[in-house]
Amino acid sequence: MLKKIMTGAAIAALAVGLGACSSTRPADGGSDAAGGATGECNVGIAMPTRSLERWINDGEQLQQKLTDAGCTVDLQYADNKTDQQISQIQNQISGGAKILVIAAIDGSTLGPVLEEAKSQNATVIAYDRLINGSENVDYYATFDNYKVGTLQGQYIEEQLGLKTGAGPFNLEPFAGSPDDNNAKFFFAGAWDVLQPYVEKGQLVVPSGKSPANDDAWASIGIQGWASDKAQSEMDNRLSSFYGDGKKVNVVLSPNDSLAIGIEASLKSAGYTAGAEYPVITGQDADKANVKAILDGAQSMTVWKDTRALGDRVFTMIQEIKDGQEVEVNDTETYDNGKKVVPSYLLTPEVVVKDDVQSKLIDSGFLSASDVGL
Secondary structure (H helix, E strand, O other): HHHHHEEEEEEEEHHHHOOOOOOOOEEOHHHHHHHOOOOOOEEEEEEEOOHHHHHHHHHHHHHHHHHOOOOOOEEOOOOHHHHHHHHHHHHHHHHOEEEEEOOOOOHHHHHHHHHHHHHHEEEEEEEEOOOOOOOOOOOEEEEEEHHHHHHHHHHHHHHHHHOOOOEEEEEEEEEEOOOOHHHHHHHHHHHHHHHHHHHHOOOOOOOOOOOHHHHHHHEEEEEOHHHHHHHHHHHHHHHOOOOOOOOEEEEEOOHHHHHHHHHHHHHHOOOOOOOOOOOOOOOOOOOHHHHHHHHOOOOEEEEEHHHHHHHHHHHHHHHOOOOOOEEEOOOOOOOOOOHHHEEEEOOOOOOOOHHHHHHHOOOOOOOHHHHHH
């Protein structure tokens, strides 16, 4: 079932690449249901946490764009506490927000508060994380999350020469937070590339933390995407399964937060950057991880230019405010259990050491001083 959904995501990504962005969908219920009278722009932004660099950037950049456009904006961070996020959204609704942009902590818990939003004719945009189990999600804006994992898996495949039969290599796979809907897409994209090599014996998982299929991904999930929990998990695997000179050759890390913890564990265990250092994946192009890539302590990161995501959501808000059709490019992939949510998918890309200057610095995503250049 999930693989069928993943196939749809891959097709959607191709559609993005071909510029098939002409698919549009009217805001449900006309201009009144899509944010009140034309011209009104009262927006509530609910972000999950300040503990990850990317959410700070995402929230503040979108807030600035909206404020500059004359919108009323309430930006809240919920410290990764679901109850706190629900309370914040309720306050935004009470404060007159007619458009809600929500990056959910746990997308399965927001049904009742979204009922409140709908009763006030508010339009809901799920931001980067799908909100599940509710009919009251109007739009979803994200990157092609299955493609993120595919890029990580393909990078490992290429670096290790798996297509040519090389191996065996010791692999330790990790997955993201079990309450984050995106995490299953990240893992499935990577595991669909890597699992055949596990079955052939070219990739060996000494810890036994090898999900039998895509649907079992949560068994190796790291709650809250916490770096310290990833470090502790890697510590346990190293101490329990890597005695007598056995070494880790590759770590599938779905994002940079986990990668930082994994790298700290490897460093404590005596691993140093160089020819024998493990291949380690990541995602988000966080400053500390880009430094690690430059220092040889991380192999790559999948870059999602969140400025582009913010730009897309800003455009959606303007379309809703003006009573226009909201542009989407995927109406098949993201079924939240109650409806298929009209979505706009952006395309991620790989960044390695040689790309840091051209992709991250020259584009203004990071400054040279951020990463020690």
